[in-house]
Amino acid sequence: MFLNIFLNEIKYWFNRPAYYLYAIVFFIIGMLVSSASAGIFDAITLSTGSSKIVNSPLAVLGVFAAPASILIFFYPSIIGSTISRDYESEMHTILYSYPFSKIQYLAAKFLSGFFIVNTVILAIFIAVSLGFILPGTNQDIVNPFDLKSYTDAYFIVILPNLFFYSSIIFGVVTFTRNVYVGFISVIIIVIIEALLEGLFSNPDNRFIAALFDPSGLSASNYYTRYWTVSEQNELYLPLGELIIYNRLIFISLGSLVLFSIYRIFSFSQNAFTFSFSNKDSKRLTKSNFGGITKINLPKLNLDFSLKNDLKKLWNLSNIDFQYIIRNWSFISIVILALLFNLIGLSELGNVFGTPTYPRTWKMLQAGASFSLFINVSTFLFAANLLHRSRTSNINQLIDTTPTPNWILLGSKFLAIVKMQLVLLSLIMISGILFQIYSGYYDFEIGHYLYELIILSLISYIIWALLSFLI
Structure with missing residues (x-):
């Protein structure tokens, strides 16, 4: 049955x-990156005039890693969807009646997605x-092809x-049955990598950074x-002890995640959900047995005026906005954004180790790191609301x-703008609190x-419009 499931997915x-x-798309990206490093787009640049070979083993790693790092954001839609598709099509109840074991099902799903990603890497x-x-291209800085x-x-x-990365994303999507949560996990992993890189940027911590860098590039x-x-x-690329230890650490972590998935997964389980409020279920008992109850229905006055449409637009946007801010994915993004901003604030005012006054323009400069989180939240929740x-x-x-359709779409767009205002206000609040602390x-x-409401918000609104078009 393993082979049947695997081949069916392929x-x-x-x-x-x-x-x-x-x-x-990734073929084009890979070709653009490598040809650009070889100087195809300019006659005389630092690359074409350099004595460095652009396809040396070390350079190939850098060129190869660039599109591969972008491919990480597509893991949920490839590896995660291999198992979430069974739930989305509501075929899992029928599929689980077939005579295959848990290890056959999970291994076939994971390895099929793993194989597909490898073909894209190929x-x-x-x-x-x-x-x-x-x-x-400048062939003076290009060596003959070397497979090694x-x-x-x-x-x-x-x-x-x-x-x-695949083991983590596969586990998240398996238990939540939601590809969007898998995408959030990718963002969290990337942000954690950036935080670790910032924390261990000191040369004294270079060994620790190399040992615990998930990408292996620091090693x-x-x-x-x-x-x-x-x-x-x-x-050629060195295979030193530190690189071996780094690779063994994260291969072991990935194996541990897959083993945990196997131990926890059950064909009869429900999807994992995250909620910050307890919802008590209540039993409703009907009291109209043995007779006919007369009900006086309220009289409705339909109002399709522009004023009522605008009121409906605002009320629906509030519902969508509450859905966003209560979403645990949004809360996790906000927490990570604040941590990232805090690190930027603590390092920004130091000039060669000498602290300076935390002026407002410095707080806003450190808050520029929020732009990544705002854009990610914009595109993520625009798709989620739609x-x-x-x-x-x-x-x-x-x-x-x-x-009308313009109310349904407009309310979602307005909710995204409100979310952007909340995130921009966090830049001001965190900046003021840091100034008070200093x-x-x-x-x-x-x-x-x-800076935030007049200048920055306009660009984010444009991105919000683009997210709805996409």
């Missing part, structure tokens, strides 16, 4: 246009190697990373940071209501409001 993906779209592999030899440079990058860095850089140009051009009714299977009921009380509230 056949499904090979028949999907989305798979070929992923492969083509497209990147081919694209990168072809990009170096495109017409217009690519296999080292794949087996030392790319494959262990794929296994670690590689630990050995190659002092290489000369000739060594960078000629030597598909919320369909996910809950009430889209047909909503379509029958006498509500003993600085010249807050310049007008500067905060002008």
